[in-house]
Amino acid sequence: MSPQRKLLLLGTFVHSRTQQHLEFLHNAAVAVDEQGKIVSIERDVADVSEAKERLFKQLGWSEAEVDVTEAAEGQFFFPGFVDTHIHAPQYANAGIFGKSSLLDWLETYTFPLEASLSDLPKARRVYSRCVRRTLSHGTTTATYYATLDVAATNLLADLCLSLGQRAFVGRACMDDPEINPEYYRDADADETLRATRQTVDHVRGIDPGFDLVSPILTPRFAPSCTREAMAGLAQLHRETGLPIQTHISENLGEMQLVRRMFPEADSYAAVYDKYGLLTPKTVLAHAVHISDAEASLIAAKGSKISHCPCSNTCLTSGPARVRWMWDKGIDVGLGTDMSGGYSPSILEAARQAALVSRHVAMGIHVPQGDDAAAAEREKERVKLTVEEVLYLATRGGARCVGLQDKIGGFEIGMEWDAQLVSLSQVSDDGGLEEQDDNDGFVDVFGWESWDDRIAKWLYNGDDRNTKRVWVKGRLVHRRN
Structure with a gap:
């Protein structure tokens, strides 16, 4: 197995804060070390490039040793x-x-x-x-x-x-x-x-x-x-x-x-x-x-x-x-x-x-x-x-399973077991192009709240929405 690289994840992060509440971290940056642990979380990042520079300086990392994944529009990170x-x-x-x-x-x-x-x-x-x-x-x-x-x-x-x-x-x-x-x-x-x-x-x-x-x-x-x-x-x-x-x-x-x-x-x-x-x-x-x-x-x-x-x-x-x-x-x-x-x-x-x-x-x-x-x-x-x-x-x-201190959410010290979820962004003309099938049945029109988007994913989503999966910082699944 090849040596594991550091990770920087950018975009929207969604996880359970309690049984009744989801927490949404928008414009956020999460840094993960070679052991697969979350070592830093930056919230409300205005500029991705600035966030990268700030985190690299804070952690003493160089860009050459880090894999960067930025969630696109309609995508979010969710715990595994x-x-x-x-x-x-x-x-x-x-x-x-x-x-x-x-x-x-x-x-x-x-x-x-x-x-x-x-x-x-x-x-x-x-x-x-x-x-x-x-x-x-x-x-x-x-x-x-x-x-x-x-x-x-x-x-x-x-x-x-x-x-x-x-x-x-x-x-x-x-x-x-x-x-x-x-x-x-x-x-x-x-x-x-x-x-x-x-x-x-x-x-x-x-x-x-x-x-x-x-x-x-x-x-x-x-x-x-x-x-x-x-x-x-x-x-x-x-x-x-x-x-x-x-x-x-x-x-x-x-x-x-x-x-x-x-x-x-x-x-x-x-x-x-x-x-x-x-x-x-x-x-x-x-x-x-x-x-x-x-x-x-x-x-x-x-x-x-x-x-x-x-x-x-x-x-x-x-x-x-x-x-x-x-x-x-x-x-x-x-x-x-x-x-x-x-x-x-x-x-x-x-x-x-x-x-x-x-x-x-x-x-x-x-x-x-x-x-x-x-x-x-x-x-x-x-x-x-x-x-x-x-x-x-x-x-x-x-x-x-006794792993509540390691997995299940996005907090410093927890391990990066996560998935990148992608929802279909419906274009202005409402057309269904061939490539849309790769994002499954969750259609997002742009006016939905984030609570509504998550509900749509729960009730309509499947494995086509899961674009990447990491376990302890290692990328273990990738869907094109």
């Missing part, structure tokens, strides 16, 4: 997206989410595909395409499930590192003979732990400080693991401090299975707590049907939730209640859950989160009489705004 739940091997099945239940879908589509990726050339084709595709959609950080196969999991980590994507890579752990097919499971808990340690050692060997790629302990979900495997993974977490990812309360049939298999626990969340997996470094995917008591337990343990609205709809799992989770004090991020979800795009997940929240609102009963006004206010309150779903896509996700 964080996907807190995605199955890399399932990229090959994106859009095939079956016609029945979650468990049937796993048996029919998912387990056969995942098992087949012990063929490393096949795994390389799928994983390299998955990483490149998610980068092209602006996903700078991905929390990946891999497969049981150690060599294939290690390959995914290698590809993330070489292609420049920040990633958490987890070998899927599944050793229960009752639930897992014979052709695709660990022999026992000892095998689960031995193979997991091998993947941890591999990632430590290629990225010793876990600066870009980190292992993540991955019990697939409670029914797929024996009690011994879950307890062993919890002990490994205590030894290493590594994060944990798993699923919770995605589907009613799955929840019935958990109740039958773990009668010693009061709830699905209590299973994870009993066996040591509910920690501040745990990301729980879905949480569609968690109870009040479970939400309180998750909040008390500091565990996080990955909201996967597209998958929850595709598999008919149900609408998760993000506002309610926030009210409970739980950090929430977004996941694509590909291929339960059909799209590798977190922008798609963000708009689906906004739409699903409206279905949650429509499910609120409005009584007659004195309580009607309060119910109507609650219907409005549970709906997620443009600002809130973009927070989930960036800072919310960063909090889920």
Whole structure:
């Protein structure tokens, strides 16, 4: 890999200041050092040339050692997206989410595909395409499930590192003979732990400080693991401090299975707590049907939730209640859950989160009489705004994976994980020229406020709007 150069970025920068507010930095300049850290931010720059000179003098930089990127009219810099739940091997099945239940879908589509990726050339084709595709959609950080196969999991980590994507890579752990097919499971808990340690050692060997790629302990979900495997993974977490990812309360049939298999626990969340997996470094995917008591337990343990609205709809799992989770004090991020979800795009997940929240609102009963006004206010309150779903896509996700001090926003000391977004500027004659298709479906006429432009991007944008992507200061994707 060639030495990294310093960066100077000029133009409009947009990021989440809080859950409810976007901050717009117009005519700004951001300087990034060779380590990929933001070292200076200048606001309200009247003249680009003057800003460059001032920053170079202030930082002691020469123009020859700096790559300068200036956002054109209609372009803006936005933080890279964080996907807190995605199955890399399932990229090959994106859009095939079956016609029945979650468990049937796993048996029919998912387990056969995942098992087949012990063929490393096949795994390389799928994983390299998955990483490149998610980068092209602006996903700078991905929390990946891999497969049981150690060599294939290690390959995914290698590809993330070489292609420049920040990633958490987890070998899927599944050793229960009752639930897992014979052709695709660990022999026992000892095998689960031995193979997991091998993947941890591999990632430590290629990225010793876990600066870009980190292992993540991955019990697939409670029914797929024996009690011994879950307890062993919890002990490994205590030894290493590594994060944990798993699923919770995605589907009613799955929840019935958990109740039958773990009668010693009061709830699905209590299973994870009993066996040591509910920690501040745990990301729980879905949480569609968690109870009040479970939400309180998750909040008390500091565990996080990955909201996967597209998958929850595709598999008919149900609408998760993000506002309610926030009210409970739980950090929430977004996941694509590909291929339960059909799209590798977190922008798609963000708009689906906004739409699903409206279905949650429509499910609120409005009584007659004195309580009607309060119910109507609650219907409005549970709906997620443009600002809130973009927070989930960036800072919310960063909090889920413990990187809130590094990524998710534009502040001095944070790392430059970012995307350059371009919107179509409609000409005076309103014509649609051939090259306009390269900027996707977001048409800007010039009279829109910046809030309106961002809303248009959220609801109409796609990967064609993402022109450049950087991770830790390294340019990892470029669209002409």
